[in-house]
Amino acid sequence: MAKKSIKDKVVIITGATSGIGEATARVLAQAGAIVVLAGRRRERLEKLLADIEKSGGQALAVPTDVTKYDSVRGMVDAVQQKYGKIDILFNNAGVMLLGPVINADITDWQRMIGTNLYGLIWCTHAVLPQMVKQGSGHIVQTSSVAGRTAKEGSAVYNLTKWGVNGFTEGLRQELVEHKIRTTLIEPGLVATELRDHITHQPSKRQVNEWAGTVRQLQSEDIAEAVLYAVTQPDHVDVNEILIRPTDQQG
Ligand SMILES: NC(=O)c1ccc[n+]([C@@H]2O[C@H](COP(=O)([O-])OP(=O)(O)OC[C@H]3O[C@@H](n4cnc5c(N)ncnc54)[C@H](OP(=O)(O)O)[C@@H]3O)[C@@H](O)[C@H]2O)c1
Numbered sequence: 200m201a202k203k204s205i206k207d208k209v210v211i212i213t214g215a216t217s218g219i220g221e222a223t224a225r226v227l228a229q230a231g232a233i234v235v236l237a238g239r240r241r242e243r244l245e246k247l248l249a250d251i252e253k254s255g256g257q258a259l260a261v262p263t264d265v266t267k268y269d270s271v272r273g274m275v276d277a278v279q280q281k282y283g284k285i286d287i288l289f290n291n292a293g294v295m296l297l298g299p300v301i302n303a304d305i306t307d308w309q310r311m312i313g314t315n316l317y318g319l320i321w322c323t324h325a326v327l328p329q330m331v332k333q334g335s336g337h338i339v340q341t342s343s344v345a346g347r348t349a350k351e352g353s354a355v356y357n358l359t360k361w362g363v364n365g366f367t368e369g370l371r372q373e374l375v376e377h378k379i380r381t382t383l384i385e386p387g388l389v390a391t392e393l394r395d396h397i398t399h400q401p402s403k404r405q406v407n408e409w410a411g412t413v414r415q416l417q418s419e420d421i422a423e424a425v426l427y428a429v430t431q432p433d434h435v436d437v438n439e440i441l442i443r444p445t446d447q448q449g
Contacts, residue, residue, distance in 0.1 A: 297402040299354075
């Protein structure tokens with residue numbers, strides 16, 4: 200069957216300032232969607248907005264901190280006011296602050312849980328009334344291989360991505376009657392700045408050494424997976440896409 204067009208669909212993308220979110224914004228805008236760029240770094244949002252518009256795409260930049268409900272609410276209200284609809288939410292903002300549990304810096308845990316869990320459920324909460332009213336919508340979550348396979352040194356990151364998977368399955372069942380789709384994107388190792396933010400230096404060294412031995416995925420590889428999921432016909436809900444680099448074992 201022919202793929203569904205996403206021309207003029209309104210897509211909110213969190214974590215659009217770099218990596219997977221930025222690449223997905225470019226790919227979906229190229230496919231005709233109106234992309235709402237959400238993230239904290241304003242200058243990056245502005246640059247991406249300018250790039251997309253220069254290429255003939257449509258975008259709106261809304262500085263947003265997903266760890267703050269008021270910021271999320273303000274972003275979603277701005278989208279509703281400007282476009283009157285929300286077709287897709289790509290809940291992608293995240294941090295991966297690896298390190299052992301013993302003597303961990305608990306502010307790392309607060310950031311991970313605040314961003315990867317609260318950020319994701321708050322964005323979901325904020326868009327759902329509009330999608331329910333429309334009787335259509337699609338919520339795409341960036342989970343991870345770390346939502347399926349736990350590793351020493353990754354326990355709290357695992358906790359957050361496991362949480363995303365459990366939340367999304369419960370949500371999927373609740374949303375069937377509203378004809379709203381849900382998709383989990385579960386990447387393995389992707390070459391982005393995610394690892395640069397790790398504060399526990401031995402963990403940072405370890406993951407960077409490992410990354411040097413693998414042909415990593417590129418953000419565009421994940422963006423293409425998102426495009427695949429959101430361009431399926433209405434009766435098809437791609438629930439999960441798990442993508443590892445060919446060289447990644449665990
Ligand atoms: N790279 C990998 O190997 C990999 C593998 C599996 C899953 N993932 C997941 O993929 C997602 C994207 O990560 P990435 O690899 O593309 O890394 P990245 O380049 O570091 O992107 C992370 C994005 O999240 C945003 N973000 C962080 N905290 C935020 C906050 N409080 N409010 C709003 N936005 C926030 C960042 O924007 P600002 O700093 O500008 O706010 C940035 O745009 C994450 O959920 C990550 O867990 C990545």
